[in-house]
Amino acid sequence: xxxxxxxxxxxATTPLRAEVRDLMVEALDIYGNxxxxxxxxxxxxxxxxxxxxxxxxxxxxxxxSNLYFTSGGSESNNTVxxxxxxxxxxxxxxxxxxxxxxxxxxxxxxAHLGEEGFPVVFLNVDDRGRVDMDQYRRExxxxxxxxxxxxxxxxxGTIEDIREIARLAKEIGAFVHTDATQAVGxxxxxxxxxxxDYCTLSCHKIYGPKGIGALYVRSKAPIEPLxxxxxxxxxxxxGTYNNLGIIGFGEAARLAAAELGEYAAHTSRLxxxxxxxxVERIPSARINGDPDNLxxxxxxxxxxxxxxxxILLSLDxxxxxxxxxxxxxxxxLDPSHVLIAIGLGPELAHGSIRFSLGKYTTEEDIRYVxxxxxxxxxRLRKMSTVPFEQIAVAGHHRGV
Amino acid sequence: xxxxxxxxxxxxxxxxxxxxxxxDPDKDGDFKADAEGMVGNIKCGDQMMFMLKIKRxxxxxxxxxxxxxxxxxxxxxxxxxxxxxxxxxxxxxxxPADIANKLGGLPENKxxxxxxxxxxxRAAIDVYLEREGRAGEFKGEDVQIICKCLNIxxxxxxxxxxxxxxxxxSLQEATKIGTVCGSCKTKxxxxxxxxxxxxx
Numbered sequence: 001x002x003x004x005x006x007x008x009x010x011x012a013t014t015p016l017r018a019e020v021r022d023l024m025v026e027a028l029d030i031y032g033n034x035x036x037x038x039x040x041x042x043x044x045x046x047x048x049x050x051x052x053x054x055x056x057x058x059x060x061x062x063x064x065s066n067l068y069f070t071s072g073g074s075e076s077n078n079t080v081x082x083x084x085x086x087x088x089x090x091x092x093x094x095x096x097x098x099x100x101x102x103x104x105x106x107x108x109x110x111a112h113l114g115e116e117g118f119p120v121v122f123l124n125v126d127d128r129g130r131v132d133m134d135q136y137r138r139e140x141x142x143x144x145x146x147x148x149x150x151x152x153x154x155x156x157g158t159i160e161d162i163r164e165i166a167r168l169a170k171e172i173g174a175f176v177h178t179d180a181t182q183a184v185g186x187x188x189x190x191x192x193x194x195x196x197d198y199c200t201l202s203c204h205k206i207y208g209p210k211g212i213g214a215l216y217v218r219s220k221a222p223i224e225p226l227x228x229x230x231x232x233x234x235x236x237x238x239g240t241y242n243n244l245g246i247i248g249f250g251e252a253a254r255l256a257a258a259e260l261g262e263y264a265a266h267t268s269r270l271x272x273x274x275x276x277x278x279v280e281r282i283p284s285a286r287i288n289g290d291p292d293n294l295x296x297x298x299x300x301x302x303x304x305x306x307x308x309x310x311i312l313l314s315l316d317x318x319x320x321x322x323x324x325x326x327x328x329x330x331x332x333l334d335p336s337h338v339l340i341a342i343g344l345g346p347e348l349a350h351g352s353i354r355f356s357l358g359k360y361t362t363e364e365d366i367r368y369v370x371x372x373x374x375x376x377x378x379r380l381r382k383m384s385t386v387p388f389e390q391i392a393v394a395g396h397h398r399g400v
Numbered sequence: 401x402x403x404x405x406x407x408x409x410x411x412x413x414x415x416x417x418x419x420x421x422x423x424d425p426d427k428d429g430d431f432k433a434d435a436e437g438m439v440g441n442i443k444c445g446d447q448m449m450f451m452l453k454i455k456r457x458x459x460x461x462x463x464x465x466x467x468x469x470x471x472x473x474x475x476x477x478x479x480x481x482x483x484x485x486x487x488x489x490x491x492x493x494x495x496p497a498d499i500a501n502k503l504g505g506l507p508e509n510k511x512x513x514x515x516x517x518x519x520x521x522r523a524a525i526d527v528y529l530e531r532e533g534r535a536g537e538f539k540g541e542d543v544q545i546i547c548k549c550l551n552i553x554x555x556x557x558x559x560x561x562x563x564x565x566x567x568x569x570s571l572q573e574a575t576k577i578g579t580v581c582g583s584c585k586t587k588x589x590x591x592x593x594x595x596x597x598x599x600x
Contacts, residue, residue: 350445
């Protein structure tokens, strides 16, 4: 077994931070139903509303009541698409514009609307993962109901120009949604500055608990519940309040907002060090994403001639935890849709690794990876059927 | 991390970290193979090559190369150990399931990654037989190659259906058939239909 344990999969999820954990342990005893009128209920309700303020502040939402707690990012995204289904089915204006690199919950929710007869466009992205704005402008028209573009991509870390995307959508009167799951806590998020109508948040990406998220809905934007029942969350999201999750989310959001600048500086410094070590020590390593618009903590690299799952498991044996765009790790036969969308050939996409850094990453961790990774790549390349130099050239479909 | 079970068995892990008979360009530069066979496509995520030394129909030595996942590497390593000293006819009829069993099993969704090794082995033996003027000697016995790119036979399709494949997608999951040029699809679908009719 390895001597060290290095977690570099913070985009997948983050550990629960101590401050949040402590508060949640205390909150375990807040058993009152926040919908009850008695004292215990009111106490729980007060905690929930305090949490809502903190979450609202994290995304620059002036009115906390525009935020609805959900079970997480997937539910928030599905709530938006479900709303568009009810809102758009009886009118001509029902075209949906999204991108080819969204999280599967957006891709599948959009595809489902497509099956129900809504015209759906999945915009192309360039070789850095930025939305093709020319195609976007061409697709915009008075028939567009919703534009949904992620604020930052989970796999390659590319940040989209949500402000400009929203501005153009607003010119023709479309609603705008952004999935900011990967952006919050890493870059400034402001729903007013961006001008979006809906914004999806998840708590477990910012050192809070799993199973809790939120959806921001601008006043007057339509909203249709995905889960019907009681009057919780103004009837937008029924179900007994998840006291524990919401209280944890509030604290995680408060800390994320307070530490944003520090967090970005810490992770980007170490991310850049990792990038430099890899480029210096591993020939033909290819950095994916947009260096000018990149999440501070994310580094996606293709290693021609070495298969992703083999890299991942070799690193795992050294105590280093990452993720891959290789099909083999997911059990499907197709490599990452994001890497294919940015123009990587499958032979490069299969050999891609995502390193996502976080709060607890140290320089020693990064130097350890810098030591362990090169021999792993060299070993796999040595047994490869095709010389890596050949793949490195062939794999650049559009090149950077 | 001892408390957590690895995705694969200890045997798989051992073969993945110390693969047997893998071609080492530094040491095996003078390895003179009597026959070589390559299947798969790097675009599909894995490719496998077998190099065999054969004397009087016995596999004397073997080397292999792969671009593939841990499952593919470990399976091929185990296969290469198994066939050393084996008669080529017996080697030709080894089933991926036999190798998976020797490895202590593979996760369900990784079975398709392990089938390339024996396909590459068969391809190499076919090359040898052809060179000896005995082309198709073993194929006639019990198999018909349907997918030429990946050397997948009617028996493989039959086996996949026996294991639960019921449609084109699940057949591909199990065998990778038709993932390279795709020209075998019509014939393969006929067989699939036939075997599903028999076995379900």
